[in-house]
Amino acid sequence: MIIHVIGGFLGSGKTTLLIKIAEQYIRAGKKVTILVNEIGDIGVDGKTIDGKGLDSVELEQGCICCSLAGTLQSTMRQIETEFNPDVLIIEPTGLALPHKVREIIRGTVEEDEVSTIGIIDAYRFRLLCGKKEEFMTMQLSKSDVVWVNKIDVADGEMVSEAVAWIREVCPRAPVFLVSGKTSEGLDAAFGGSLFLK
Numbered sequence: 058m059i060i061h062v063i064g065g066f067l068g069s070g071k072t073t074l075l076i077k078i079a080e081q082y083i084r085a086g087k088k089v090t091i092l093v094n095e096i097g098d099i100g101v102d103g104k105t106i107d108g109k110g111l112d113s114v115e116l117e118q119g120c121i122c123c124s125l126a127g128t129l130q131s132t133m134r135q136i137e138t139e140f141n142p143d144v145l146i147i148e149p150t151g152l153a154l155p156h157k158v159r160e161i162i163r164g165t166v167e168e169d170e171v172s173t174i175g176i177i178d179a180y181r182f183r184l185l186c187g188k189k190e191e192f193m194t195m196q197l198s199k200s201d202v203v204w205v206n207k208i209d210v211a212d213g214e215m216v217s218e219a220v221a222w223i224r225e226v227c228p229r230a231p232v233f234l235v236s237g238k239t240s241e242g243l244d245a246a247f248g249g250s251l252f253l254k
């Protein structure tokens with residue numbers, strides 16, 4: 058099973074991009090399951106996801122990188138027996154640390170590859186980074202690859218700032234510029250981030 062963990066702050070575009078990634082794998086003939094960790098009422102639109110022929114699992118009322126760590130491990134095993142997907146895409150909450158999720162799931166199921174894809178909202182980057190730089194550094198610095206999202210609304214300067222920052226905190230990760238809304242940049246990002254065997 059190929060596993061991707063999609064990390065990024067609240068509202069950065071994780072769910073939007075997760076659906077695009079799932080669609081890409083489905084086009085390639087893969088069986089996909091998505092696991093979404095939502096806190097509170099912000100449920101995923103079940104119709105959008107089921108309508109696209111995916112299996113989806115939602116974990117609520119807790120965070121899979123801390124209070125729900127045990128639940129995450131048992132859910133992983135359940136996904137493997139129940140759905141047995143080629144690809145599992147996990148969206149932790151916007152307040153989770155994706156590398157912790159990766160550590161928690163490691164070894165729970167048979168996996169070919171696990172990668173964390175960090176998402177940055179270029180449009181709100183300056184605002185967020187001004188208030189939450191320390192957290193964003195913790196959240197994104199261990200990403201395997203980073204997608205700078207919302208380039209349809211962010212201007213060149215905003216995008217450059219976000220890219221310069223991530224190159225500083227996460228120097229080894231390839232960086233792709235994308236829009237989950239217009240799909241600009243997604244082909245390159247898929248090519249550099251997904252394991253389409």
Ligand SMILES: Nc1nc2c(ncn2[C@@H]2O[C@H](COP(=O)(O)OP(=O)(O)OP(=O)(O)O)[C@@H](O)[C@H]2O)c(=O)[nH]1
Nearest residue numbers: 066067068069070071072073151207210236237238
């Ligand atoms: N303009 C623009 N809006 C986007 C883009 N990607 C996502 N959005 C919008 O940004 C908002 C948040 O997107 P989500 O995909 O829900 O973000 P998220 O990271 O899953 O949010 P949480 O799960 O609440 O943390 C939604 O209104 C999306 O439609 C993009 O590339 N461009």
Ligand SMILES: [Mg+2]
Nearest residue numbers: 071072073148
């Ligand atoms: Mg979401």
